[in-house]
Amino acid sequence: MTPILDMLTALFGPLGPLLAVGMAGLLMIAVSLSVLLKRRPDPMDKFHATVKAKSTRTEGGPGLRVAGSGARQETLQKYSSFLVPQDEAEYSAARLKMIQAGYRGKNAVMMFHFFQFSLGIGLLIAGLVFALLDSANGSMTTQSMILWVLVPGGIGYMAPRYWVTKRIQQRREEIANGFPDSLDMMLVCVEAGQSMDHSIARVAKEIRAGYPALAEEFEIVSNEIRAGKDRTAVLRDMAERAGVTDISNFVTVLIQSATFGTSIAEALRVYAAEMRDKRVMRAEEKANTLPTKMTLATMMLTVPPLLIILLGPSVYGVVVTLGELSQ
Template sequence: MIETAKNLIESYLGPFGPLMLVGLLGVMMILITLPILMQKQEDPLDRLRDQARKQRKDGNATEKLRTATSKDKLEKYSNFLEPQDADEYGAVKLKLMQAGYKSKNAVRFYHFFQFALGVFGLVLGGIYAIYKTSQGDVTTQNLMLMCLGPGVVGYMLPKYWVTRRQATRIDNITNGFPDCLDMMLVCVEAGQSLDQSIMRVSNELKAGFPELSEEFEIVSHEMKAGKPKDSVLRDMSERCGVQDISSFVTVLIQSQQFGTSIADALRVYASEMRDKRVMRAEEAANKLPTKMTLATMMLTVPPLLVILIGPSIYNISQNLGGG
């Protein structure tokens, strides 16, 4: 009976049919058991230990990696979807913040999309592998590539997307920062304080540079809430991930600490940023001929060869045919 079933499977799916069915069954079992394993059930003994630990504390609250919310449906899977190491969690959170995702649950959703797209890719790869095997013989190497390839692509897709968003956002902030400094210098020289100039710049830059406007708006709100100015500025430089803004924050903090004029510091730094933007433009312009060389050769040399050598080749072929 087992041999008959094996022959029947091999007749429909090929020689690797039993192996594919076992693999598909394993994936289905994993998908069925994962929700059960990921459910976070609270142990009464752990609850007692937590209460005893809280009683032994001297009033100092421990720092948590994340804040649980009642509306978050992925909270019970947090141990599976989020890094438990503080350094790893902070690195992922910083990368997402620099990409523009500032939600409290951004890390959780990021890992959820990685897991979901990876499993979805494995399922699609398995279905495609079964279809190709039923059409004809498929080597073991191609079978593994068809099964695992979509899963790897689906798992890496969120990371690629976040990296691209981070690079695009950093470029937009870098391009808009010199104009921001010029506008802030005008506001300070007109008699406004640094807080008022930051608020005015955040309102004026919304149309042209929304990323930079959002960062200055966050700085303005945090200053209004009473957060120390140096801490607010350092947080802004960390969120932006731009070296120019980090240097600008250092200049502002030093000007505040030593009592020097903020207008003079802004004037010098704004002039440097304008020169730096011109140098970046010149660098991009100097790279352009090198990048166009290959395309120019591919698009111009073959037509020139056809125009110059084509008639000669045609005459030679006619003479040889006539001879």
């Protein structure tokens, strides 16, 4: 890299490496946009757009809002080959990840990649502008310029991924915390004479205030069962969407109970008791790790003030005495 940097510096001056990086990035963006804009529209996309426009005109409604939404959708569809993974397995994995984060929209994967590229390019340009302005004083080195350009771009590119990962963790924690209570409520409904389908619908309605993510999953299960989908497939889909081990085990228990003809109420009673014990164990585990986490904070916030209080007067007296002796 040193000969290349020396050559760029000799040709373009001290800002040569930075200008080369910026020009290469702009060239890649220009080539990508030109390829995407020249892409021929798919005939099936035209057909679906025509059918949607006809149905919109037939049904009526707020035309301006629908037109604006359609324009945004068409703009995103132009870049769908660039924003959406073309491999089916990769797209399915990305789609599942967005669903587990709570984003169930049709264009969730496309919007995720759009924010990735837009934030990455935006912060890259912002870092480039800051580096150019700061380098006018001549105090910034070449390595510092490159870091100021590339690091913000990397942060902008990784920020949406970090956000989605945190959303998945929070949602899984919420589902795991509310699952024992939902099982207790489901057991009460089943023992009161309601069917399993009605129990799921009732639980989804009752726990929405405390655990909206879990209520949403139960509501999807209830709606799919009412639509005629097989219950086993619906429960397996729920376990895959939630991504929580407790729900996967619960689905297995329900499927085995239905297969072997055992009592669902008894299975719910045993599994609900096990989930309550597991929740208590998780709480105790967090409580046991709390003293270790607080040790460093306690030492940093307690020991320095204590040393100042105990040793401060003595240090002051020694300093005063040494001053008097020196005089």
